[in-house]
Amino acid sequence: MSILFDHSRQERIGLPETVFCQGKPLAVIEGLMRDHGGPWASPLLFTRLAPEVFAAVDPQVRALADYHTLSRTAYTAVLPTVARGRVAVVSAGTSDGPVAHEAARTLDYLGIPNTLFEDNGVAGLWRIARNLDDINAHDAVIVTAGMDAALASVAGGLTPRPIIAVPTSVGYGVAEGGQTALFAMLASCAPGVCVQNIDNGYGAACAAARIIRLLNEK
Amino acid sequence: MSILFDHSRQERIGLPETVFCQGKPLAVIEGLMRDHGGPWASPLLFTRLAPEVFAAVDPQVRALADYHTLSRTAYTAVLPTVARGRVAVVSAGTSDGPVAHEAARTLDYLGIPNTLFEDNGVAGLWRIARNLDDINAHDAVIVTAGMDAALASVAGGLTPRPIIAVPTSVGYGVAEGGQTALFAMLASCAPGVCVQNIDNGYGAACAAARIIRLLNEK
Amino acid sequence: MSILFDHSRQERIGLPETVFCQGKPLAVIEGLMRDHGGPWASPLLFTRLAPEVFAAVDPQVRALADYHTLSRTAYTAVLPTVARGRVAVVSAGTSDGPVAHEAARTLDYLGIPNTLFEDNGVAGLWRIARNLDDINAHDAVIVTAGMDAALASVAGGLTPRPIIAVPTSVGYGVAEGGQTALFAMLASCAPGVCVQNIDNGYGAACAAARIIRLLNEK
């Protein structure tokens, strides 16, 4: 089974191809990592790369990649830093960490400066209040939250920036799997909040990258 | 078809019987209104009594009831005012009016003083902020909200009072019918928020009444 | 019942308040239209304003508003045109018209130049192909589609622009109500596609406005 790799995508839509590792055979992941890593490394991002899968990669190949456990991401190299623009990643609680960090690591990979603001759950409003000016100093805002996802609405009412909301699958009972958070974000009472699929930190970073690219083009 | 009426409920659980009018034949509603209204009126509450149904009641009988259009409620008389306790009813937007008013009118009927705080949607946080001390001066808080229902979590983090959340069916797309609001309230990140069925302002008032009754017993 | 109007929102998040008319009493709509229209008109947008409701407005007041039937929107005046940026609104079929036009009219109201590209359904790929260069000459792309919503993925793979997808409730069987389109857009195989609630053309325009505002600020 050979995999046709999509090297030309970056030219067309400004986003390089990424390897979604979940369900992919180890040999394929290892092969791509070997080909893109090393002295003439070209940038390649691996998402949903579980620690136990990365641990099973040949140690020599593993050394070619920069791996981050919480976000389950790896890359062989990063893209050049953009000239303009930076992104705020705002999360509700520590359980949203994997998704927030996936977004931040994808931004790192795309060469987009970013800041992570954790623990802004709305059951304690002063948490986001103290970070608000810092957040507004960025050009786009990614919000990750699970459970009732009320942070998306509160943030949407406090920032004029483009805002990309990512529901997380954190929760139990009706919140299990993230659909409650997803629907609450889509039904947000704050206007202009955009939404990504559940746990899709990677997608949120790509959406932010489309905006940052626009800033750099003009 | 005769209806066995449950006159003894008040003794057992402290809540008088109520007539849920939706789907009931006009003759049944009219008969109960005639029997309980007039010079020797005994208190009886009618909920979900649509304006067009009330308009179809015999005018002489209609005059025996106090009807309120927005809440679709009527009563023949109210119960004596309780000695202690009062309830705040807090709504997110004007579309939650029918449910908030159903709660307030049921409290009126049960003899429980109450205050209605409207337009506290979290997309503008200063709205609830300016009302907070007033709200906390009450003994129980009913919160009604539709769409993403983020008000329940924000309020739950700001008040130490017993809090009863009622999702409303207001909304479109994923919010249509109120299940998103219901699930968001159940998954609230603020601890101890209790939830009622969608649009059940009457039930919220009964839940508050159980608490107020406790205050008066002690 | 009085309505507290949120005049200060524009300063905070850059988006003026809007009147969502569905479920609002006629008198409230009429009052707001009278207050904001006329010689000293201030801009106010009304969405989900059904033709039969607008027709019931006092003719003298009605004359103060610019009404558009297909999009069910009205405004008393528009905001000044922005210095930079314009938005493409791309729809799959004629049935997506009401949502696409709601987005376009909201952009008109916000002073953001925009172009509407209709009839780009993917069952005939040459339709979007012929419009592609024109679309890419805009700064943000709103895509509206119902049924299987495959247009969002195809467009997402063809444009580097920020892309905001709006599922429409057009369809029957499993497509009825728009959830299939919503989920297909969220699960899009093209990276960085953002999604709005079903039929929320207004929200898509607000999301685009946050991006255009950013361009004008820099």
Next chain:
Amino acid sequence: MSILFDHSRQERIGLPETVFCQGKPLAVIEGLMRDHGGPWASPLLFTRLAPEVFAAVDPQVRALADYHTLSRTAYTAVLPTVARGRVAVVSAGTSDGPVAHEAARTLDYLGIPNTLFEDNGVAGLWRIARNLDDINAHDAVIVTAGMDAALASVAGGLTPRPIIAVPTSVGYGVAEGGQTALFAMLASCAPGVCVQNIDNGYGAACAAARIIRLLNEK
């Protein structure tokens, strides 16, 4: 990754912060347990702390906490006993044990006296009948039940006390995961029954604590 701990919550809403352990790294749980336990112990509650996670905690730290297996809870110390009020926890069957005990243990932690009444399933009505006077001697009633959750309605018709219903995820087929129990409780034919998220014994105790706090304030 540092965790900002919310020490001031108790003042604001009368409920101390709690550590929801599911999905949290062991090191974080262990750190918090060490910091709050010992000679100058301050009260801290840990919920959803699986036996195998607790067993993995450093034995010296583990000795600082009072752990209860069935409820999967631990605390380093408890709050002072309240002056007034006590709570009845009523469960339908032995499978509801984990949730009923989570509620009871949270009450213990909050210093609220409580009694657990197990095995009151309505397929045998004499079970709850024999406990009724005892239950009514408490100030608030928590009901936990899975499957058809009919106990909530039966209890709601028998007690005038504030009643907080917690659906449990016990069951198979249509009852699997607890949504049938949740919906049956929300649709209860007994007025004023309040509902918590599935399996949320902790939330039910917090809701009861808001009521008990009210009794102690007056």
Next chain:
Amino acid sequence: MSILFDHSRQERIGLPETVFCQGKPLAVIEGLMRDHGGPWASPLLFTRLAPEVFAAVDPQVRALADYHTLSRTAYTAVLPTVARGRVAVVSAGTSDGPVAHEAARTLDYLGIPNTLFEDNGVAGLWRIARNLDDINAHDAVIVTAGMDAALASVAGGLTPRPIIAVPTSVGYGVAEGGQTALFAMLASCAPGVCVQNIDNGYGAACAAARIIRLLNEK
């Protein structure tokens, strides 16, 4: 469009064919009523026959049928009364009337003696208690209930008779449409409760008829 009528079904499964009128053209209903009514009437049952449809039938034909408004049923004649067995139809509240009466009328048509016990909702347990001996004197029990449908479980624990539960679509919020009642009945904690489709009083009567037929065969 001709309709092939299934005259031989009664021989095979002991249940005569029935005309489900919802969605059928008036002419078809009228034709069948004319053919089966009159001096040489043969028994034919019409279900889901709305009052406004029956009112539109030619008055001469209408006179050939025995129509019952609440149950929306009509028949041209009834089958001979069975030698042994009778059925109890037990309902929770007056809103379950249409379904309970559809069951009772179908039993009338099938020649099976039956008794209707209304208003046995479990929020007042003494209601079913006072009827219990009477109910148990029948050979099969049909239970109709909406909302939380707790009556099915309570009845299932009180009678040794075959028990057929019919959820009704009565309710609002999560109970709307009857799925909550259906699932609660399927998850009943009382063993051996059988369930029919929502609002299917006709089906419940047929299920009871299969049992009564067995009694008469032996």
Next chain:
Amino acid sequence: MSILFDHSRQERIGLPETVFCQGKPLAVIEGLMRDHGGPWASPLLFTRLAPEVFAAVDPQVRALADYHTLSRTAYTAVLPTVARGRVAVVSAGTSDGPVAHEAARTLDYLGIPNTLFEDNGVAGLWRIARNLDDINAHDAVIVTAGMDAALASVAGGLTPRPIIAVPTSVGYGVAEGGQTALFAMLASCAPGVCVQNIDNGYGAACAAARIIRLLNEK
């Protein structure tokens, strides 16, 4: 934790108590098995008793029970055989075996003679055709089927006997978990088919036992 055992149920509803083992601690199962087994054995049925759990029971106690792997049931003794009546258990395919055998074993335990007819899937109609006379010689019919559950409708059209349908969770895709089979059975085009919860072979046997008890009473 003690378990109140319901020894008196048999008198009231004619069905002895049963131990649903899933989720019960091993010690409880072992204790009940020890108490009811041995020289003065009293009949007790254990359902959903996984092979690995039974294997973990003390060998001396294990010897007191009659265990059946496929149905995951055990009993310490069986009830006396009834004087009249027998039940047919008809399954669609071999994957329905666990549920069909749970029904058959429960009938064995209740002293009700029964016959198991396997492999009657409707994709090959001659299978049920060849068994039809045998099946109709029984007094009640239990049908188990997964996937599209079409067997329930086909059987319902071929037998005049009381028919109890049990959907099984067998299947993949839309059939996974059994809800498609459940809904297809509830919507069966054959009149008078009764339905049990998914995989509830035990409940089907109890429903049949209520019918057989009726035959023996008369």
Next chain:
Amino acid sequence: MSILFDHSRQERIGLPETVFCQGKPLAVIEGLMRDHGGPWASPLLFTRLAPEVFAAVDPQVRALADYHTLSRTAYTAVLPTVARGRVAVVSAGTSDGPVAHEAARTLDYLGIPNTLFEDNGVAGLWRIARNLDDINAHDAVIVTAGMDAALASVAGGLTPRPIIAVPTSVGYGVAEGGQTALFAMLASCAPGVCVQNIDNGYGAACAAARIIRLLNEK
């Protein structure tokens, strides 16, 4: 609003464009009917054309179209009859008529000979049995059924022909809207049954047309 019409589709995929009328403005329908009808009529099919909409068309234009009420279809002319192949349309009951006739009329329009077999519900198996040889003499089989849709499985086991199943929205309770029929067909125990969206008789005819085209090409 102009509509770009897709005249070239027939060349590409062998299926001419069709006008789905539901939700389309009357003027658009009327215009297309006028343009394609008359002395130089070109074939155009209109589906989901409600009788009241067709009645509102200008009588002169209306005369240009062949309208069929039950199927809600119209065409201005039909395509030439194909040289080879014919299709059987098999329905379960009279309520499936609108969908079965939509399929048949679309086949008429496409020039494909077809036969309609109505009333083959599986609760009476002899119905389909008597038609089987006739059905098998066709080249493809379309099956329409609602409720439990068991006919698809039974037919799938009896014919070697390509089989296209269309669930209909006929039914109440769990069958309402057609999802139960859809899922039962997808989970059919007969191999190789293909499925269309709910009520999509048009789509089934197009699927059959792809097969018939293949026969004519070879």
Next chain:
Amino acid sequence: MSILFDHSRQERIGLPETVFCQGKPLAVIEGLMRDHGGPWASPLLFTRLAPEVFAAVDPQVRALADYHTLSRTAYTAVLPTVARGRVAVVSAGTSDGPVAHEAARTLDYLGIPNTLFEDNGVAGLWRIARNLDDINAHDAVIVTAGMDAALASVAGGLTPRPIIAVPTSVGYGVAEGGQTALFAMLASCAPGVCVQNIDNGYGAACAAARIIRLLNEK
């Protein structure tokens, strides 16, 4: 437990019986493999045969079967190659491999020549474009795709061939389990696309086989 094997099916519907291994006991699978393999091998297909189950089969029996890991299929022999017709299997991404290969292997088994076209996801339209002429040279097209399944609509608009779409369970968030892909395929804007159950590559091959059989009959 004996299994009645359906040797005569091939005559009736032209498709030989297949062993669906998931959930079947090892001994049954092994027995069938032994009976059909070896010197006088008769063709028998095993689907959903997990590698670990196949590995547990007696090595001597295992040697009698041709096993393919990715598709989880085995057969003892294949049917004779058909005289006419071949099938294209088109997949969106490498994650759809197991389903695409199950379809291809089933076609191999049925003696139907087929070609597999992998990696045709619509986020890069040139992928399917380059394969289009090759695909159209086949007689039927099977399309497998997960996530948003947009490939089915794009392919349906590009080929005149009979097209059988198989949704795959590949995906996360709203795409998890395959229902989004299933519904998007059913709602496809391309006419005449037929759909199979989620992950049912075997069923798609059987549907294609019904078409190929037709070609060979004529």
